[in-house]
Structure formats: C-alpha cells, structure tokens
Amino acid sequence: MSDLLRRLRGRGWRLTSQRRVVAEVLDGDHVHLTADEVHLRAAARLPEISRATVYNTLGELVTLGEVLEVSTVGRAKRYDPNARRPHQHLVCSGCGTVRDVHPVGDALGDLP
Structure with a gap:
C-alpha cells in the first residue's frame, strides 16, 4: 500500500475502488499529471471509472x-502528490512539463 493510501486510510477517508485507483495512479514522487491523464490511467485499471x-x-x-x-x-x-515536502515547481514553457524544485538547503544536506 502506498504512503498516500496509508495516510488517507489513517484519516478515515473511505477508500472505494475508484478513489483507490486514483490514489494509485498519483503514487510517485515526480508525478504531475493532468486530470485527463489521471482519468486515462485510472480507466486502464478500472474501465468503469468516470x-x-x-x-x-x-x-x-x-x-x-x-x-x-x-x-x-x-x-x-496538474496534480502533485508530493504535498508533504515544501518545494516549488519549474514549468517548461515549451512542453508544459512540471518538475519539483527543492530548496538549495535540501540539496546541500545530501552532499558528503
């Protein structure tokens, strides 16, 4: 079970099959999908989802x-499941791709 699903269950959010598949589609650190992209991926797993x-x-x-x-x-x-860690978004003006940009202090903390 993904972290998102665990948090939702912990909050008492009713996990219907439709809600579960949407949360599963969003699972991942660098996912920035549109609602239509979420629907397309969710429908591949659960064809009856509207x-x-x-x-x-x-x-x-x-x-x-x-x-x-x-x-x-x-x-x-676009929808970003990385709501727990403070960050900004860099958006490509050409293709619309969205990337997470973390504060410099976070990156420096990873250096040896």
Missing part, C-alpha cells in the same frame, strides 16, 4: 492537503 469521479476525487485530495494543484498559464492544471 471522468467526473476522477475530478471529484482530485478535488477532495486537494482539499485534504494530500495533493497539490499546480496551475500553469494556458495549460491544464
């Missing part, structure tokens, strides 16, 4: 503070 369910679940996860909503100019919002 786009509305994905949007509603993402909204709930954002409200709970478990997922960050990343707004980009002229592009679809």
Whole structure:
C-alpha cells in the first residue's frame, strides 16, 4: 500500500475502488499529471471509472492537503502528490512539463 493510501486510510477517508485507483495512479514522487491523464490511467485499471469521479476525487485530495494543484498559464492544471515536502515547481514553457524544485538547503544536506 502506498504512503498516500496509508495516510488517507489513517484519516478515515473511505477508500472505494475508484478513489483507490486514483490514489494509485498519483503514487510517485515526480508525478504531475493532468486530470485527463489521471482519468486515462485510472480507466486502464478500472474501465468503469468516470471522468467526473476522477475530478471529484482530485478535488477532495486537494482539499485534504494530500495533493497539490499546480496551475500553469494556458495549460491544464496538474496534480502533485508530493504535498508533504515544501518545494516549488519549474514549468517548461515549451512542453508544459512540471518538475519539483527543492530548496538549495535540501540539496546541500545530501552532499558528503
């Protein structure tokens, strides 16, 4: 079970099959998917999941503070499951790719 699913269960969030598959799709440190990308991946695992369910679940996860909503100019919002560690986002103006950028102090702490 992923960290996200464990946290949600610990908060008493009802883990329906639809909610579970959305959380599983978002699992990972460097995932910044649009709602449509989440729906596409979720539907590959659970064909009956609706786009509305994905949007509603993402909204709930954002409200709970478990997922960050990343707004980009002229592009679809992206969803970042890395809500626990403070960071910024670098957005490529060409392709729209979103990358996490951690404070320099974090990077320096990893040096020998």
